[in-house]
Amino acid sequence: LVRDRAVSERDHTEAVADDAQARAEVASAKAELARAQLQLDYATVTAPISGRARRALVTEGALVGQDQATPLTTVEQLDPxxxxxxxxxxxxxxxxxxxxxxxxxxxxxxxxxxxxxxxxxxxxxxxxxxxxxxxxxxxxxxxxxxxxxxxxxxxxxxxxxxxxxxxxxxIDRQAILVPRDALLRTADRTSVRVVGANDKVKDVEVVADRMSGRDWRITRGLSGGERVIVDDPAQFAPDTAVKPVEQALPAKAAPPAAASNPAARQT
CATH class of the missing domain: 2.40.30.170 (Efflux pump adaptor protein, beta barrel domain)
Structure with a gap:
């Protein structure tokens, strides 16, 4: 239109300026919308993990700092x-x-x-x-x-x-375990009562370093294969003749028995 002189040069210049101003206003409005959306997003706090929230640490209307972190609550992950x-x-x-x-x-x-x-x-x-x-x-x-x-x-x-x-x-395949009830403890020693080949009771001093389930691991005193009294051993004095009832201990349980062979288990 300017070439054809349908509009004046002045009107064309004003129209171009108005268009540029309108575009600038649109860009400014978009930026303001983005800032408003960001502020709105800040109003909704989402947890990065799933779980359950504990009590609120900030009440409605309380003043919180804009430039410093203010804990609102604690989210605990429960499962797993x-x-x-x-x-x-x-x-x-x-x-x-x-x-x-x-x-x-x-x-x-x-x-x-x-x-x-x-x-x-x-x-x-x-x-x-x-x-x-x-x-x-x-x-x-x-x-x-x-x-x-x-x-x-x-x-x-x-x-x-x-x-x-x-x-x-x-896995200690050479471990010797005895039920905890088989141990006799005094102030200065730990022992077990063992049934010998002649079915007579012997008192054997042992070293028990740690528990595995309900059993104690024996590191010294027993070599494996001994018949250990596990049912109230204190009632059997050394050199007492007995008639033992032998029972092997299961891998994960230690049921009461009169005598038992220590077995290797996982530790």
Whole structure:
């Protein structure tokens, strides 16, 4: 139109300026809309994990800082749930040396079964899996930090609770285990009552270093194959003649019996 002189040069210049101004206003409006959408998004707080929220830490109408983080609540992941625990560094070192010497067979981390024991001593029915074992020792506690993951579909396990953990990290095929009721303890010694070849009771001093389930692992005093009295051994004095009833212990249980052969089990 300018070429054809249908409009004046002035009108054309004003029209171009109005178009540029309108485009600028549209861009400004879009930027303002984006800022408003961002502020609206900030008004809705979403959790990065699934779980249950604890009590609100900020009430409606309370002043919160714009430039500083203000916790609103805490979201706890319940299913699955993480369990943090530690193992004495001496135990970790002893296990590694046992595996290296061939006395024990190591279990791959992904195959390690983790058992959780509640405060009352009962076992949680679902097994967990070991996620990691730290590579450094905490110098303040002389322990190695570990973490396990447990399924918790019924919300039985709650964050912050104190529990005990048992895990099988190696297999000692030469281990000798006796039921805890078979041990006789005094201030300076630990012993078991053994039925000899002549069916007479003998008192044998032993060294029991740790428990495996309801049994004690014997590291000294027994060589395997002995008949150990497990049913109220204190009532049988040494050199007493008895008629033992032998019963082999199952792999995962130790039912009462008059006498038993120590067996190798997983530790």
């Amino acid at each position: 749930i993480y369990v943090n625990f530690s193992q004495p560094a001496a135990d970790v070192d002893a296990l590694r040396r046992a595996v290296k010497s061939g006395r024990a067979t190591g279990i791959a981390q992904q195959d390690v079964a983790v058992t959780l024991l509640r405060a009352d001593g009962t076992a949680y029915p679902l097994k967990g899996r070991l996620l990691f074992s730290d590579l450094a020792v905490d110098p303040t506690t002389d322990t190695v930090a570990m973490r396990a993951l447990f399924p918790n579909p019924d919300r039985e396990l709650l964050p912050g609770a104190y529990v005990r953990i048992a895990l099988d990290t190696a």
